[in-house]
Amino acid sequence: MIVAERKTIPELIDILAKHKNILVLGCGTCVTVCLAGGEREVSIIASALRIASQAKGLGWKVSELTIERQCDNAFIEQAIDAIEKSDAVLSLGCGAGVQAIAERFIKKPVYAGLNTKFLGILEERGIWTEKCAACGACVLHEYGGICPVTRCAKHMLNGPCGGSREDRCEVRPDRACAWQLIYNRLKDIGQLERLDQIAEPKQWGSSLSGGPRVIIREDHRI
């Protein structure tokens, strides 16, 4: 899922300073699961903004709404009325959701209330970890399902850098060395011979380094 975290209330106050009628718009999918932008967080942020408005005499009217997916026009329909009645939208969707709303309502200021961080999973209660950098050309099958692009701090594709200590990454000692994980996994699934292969330099043209990406499915365009 997409993992995000909330901007701070002082940041939001700065962002919204020149508006009066603000809609805090949540998203019911990824950012709900990572506790950043669902119905509960919308309620918390909206309450905090109302308190700030009273304390600072900002005169804000803050309303709330959460739709199932901000990145999908079919669900944005449900927010049309609330968005049109507001001066500005504070989106608690991911970066894609914020931009989907802004593209649809071209004269309405739409602001990101979250910092979108990465594609990841809930590792344990309250801890989300990155698992995929959406490089566009997945090589997980070569590495036992452990992503060296994302989980190795140096993106090493042909073995460890040599800096790990006690299976910890030298760059992030709080994280396991990705190459230790790759070795363990390949051993467990009986594919250690994969380590004998030299990986060709990865082509990064399909990653963000190649510019904004688009997927076109001609079979769905008929």
Ligand code: SF4
């Ligand atoms: S190889 Fe690329 S697509 Fe596959 S998990 Fe890693 S970053 Fe994501």
Ligand code: SF4
């Ligand atoms: S210690 Fe392991 S995970 Fe960290 S940078 Fe080196 S090879 Fe990558």
